[in-house]
């Protein structure tokens with residue numbers, strides 16, 4: 001009798017293991033850091049986390065290891081990617097994360113803030129980030145009800161798609177998991193702000209300098225590590241990538257980049273998008289903005305409307321290899337509106 005009970009128990013256990021096995025096969029693949037970003041050592045204790053296309057990081061981030069703590073630059077697009085970054089930091093150092101910095105408010109650089117807030121890590125930013133983090137970011141993160149609606153639509157479509165339409169099913173499954181990830185984002189404010197100018201932080205003996213410069217959003221901070229001569233530019237710098245100008249003031253941005261390049265002509269740069277770069281790539285980006293401004297100025301002088309300018313102005317050959325080619329036409333529209341004095345910023 002006892003023997004029969006034991007056998008039944010074993011049988012039950014095997015069934016449970018079998019069911020768990022079946023569940024784990026059916027579950028979506030867990031996100032992995034290597035699918036979302038690549039960690040690059042830029043200098044001793046200075047790391048860039050370069051976002052991979054289609055992953056959950058979206059914007060670049062990075063971290064600086066001192067002798068009494070770690071400072072994280074930007075928190076990626078999603079809490080999952082931010083958790084992955086913390087796990088990667090743990091493989092490099094046993095030092096605790098002491099500060100996080102938001103280089104600006106855009107969601108692809110602040111979407112993981114909640115992960116740091118939950119760990120009581122102060123999040124530092126220029127004061128406009130506090131003003132815009134939970135308001136203007138709504139353009140990048142629709143409200144939960146809207147996301148739920150999109151999720152239900154995608155789930156319905158998936159249920160109606162026959163099993164042999166593999167490509168369509170995969171596309172819908174990706175869409176669903178991306179919506180789930182977006183639903184996990186809770187827009188979280190910085191906890192320490194400063195106005196403009198320079199802020200010095202110390203990780204033991206290592207100094208990190210935050211420097212505000214206008215251009216990309218009006219609330220932008222560069223993070224400079226003097227002893228390693230590395231500048232994290234946030235989205236003030238784009239390497240071989242067309243920029244997002246939705247909040248930009250190009251007339252401020254070009255002089256800001258000139259200032260940065262005159263002070264940091266020999267530095268290494270971790271851009272907001274694109275690979276780790278030198279001054280040459282930052283100058284190339286500065287020249288893209290200058291070139292865009294000249295071309296759009298000429299279009300306005302020739303009497304072209306925004307639509308005509310977008311149709312007629314062709315991206316110069318040298319920028320055709322840049323990432324984010326879909327920004328080429330919006331860049332013309334944003335530049336046109338800025339020059340006409342009708343662009344909404346702030």
Ligand SMILES: [Zn+2]
Nearest residue numbers: 104106235244
């Ligand atoms: Zn940005």
